[in-house]
Amino acid sequence: MNILFSFILLFAIGLHANAKKVTLKEMDDESFKALKARFIEGSIENVVKNDKDPEPQVRSKEIAEFLGILPLGAQTPNNYIFDVIAVDSGKKVGTLWYMRIIEDDQTEGFLYDIRIFEEFQNKGYGTALLKIYEEKAKEFGAKKVRLHVFGHNQGAKKLYTREGFFLTGYNMAKNLK
Secondary structure (H helix, E strand, O other): OOHHHHHHHHHHHHHHHOOOOEEEEEOOHHHHHHHHHHHHHHHHHHHHHHHOOOHHHHHHHHHHHHHHHOOOHHHOOOEEEEEEEEOOOOOEEEEEEEEEEEEOOEEEEEEEEEEEOHHHOOOOHHHHHHHHHHHHHHHOOOOEEEEOOOOOOHHHHHHHHHOOOOOOOOOOOOOOO
8 A cells, every 4th residue: 555545544534533423302391492592693794794775774674584595493393403412522622503494396405594603613513513513404304495694604604615515606786875
């Protein structure tokens, strides 16, 4: 076996051995309330940053949108909302919220929120969580998964592109005077 091949094989084995593993835990009411607040506040911050709209206008729209998507909270059908637990430490490292969408006899998954808490970012948890999401979507018959990422979120765009997601369009805006 040549040296280059040996190095590549050992490197690949090392990457696999160091891969982070996560598991999903059904979210309780307290965690759901925290997710709701964090999701709404994060959406407001992102929309204000991207669209330059006034915060009070954005706030009412984002609250209404969240309640429209999850009218029954975590019990809303076709929505899957979890705490993300690191297998090695048992610590909660993030949250996951995705939806099953059936349209024209096609089933897709839509990733509403994937969040790895800041202290656990860039450690492989996000990549591991995306793999779990894809497997869960396959289990309910999805042939494709989708997500939205804000234009300024370069880290997320890099992760999603690396994991095989591709650009399907742009949302653009112009403020009128």
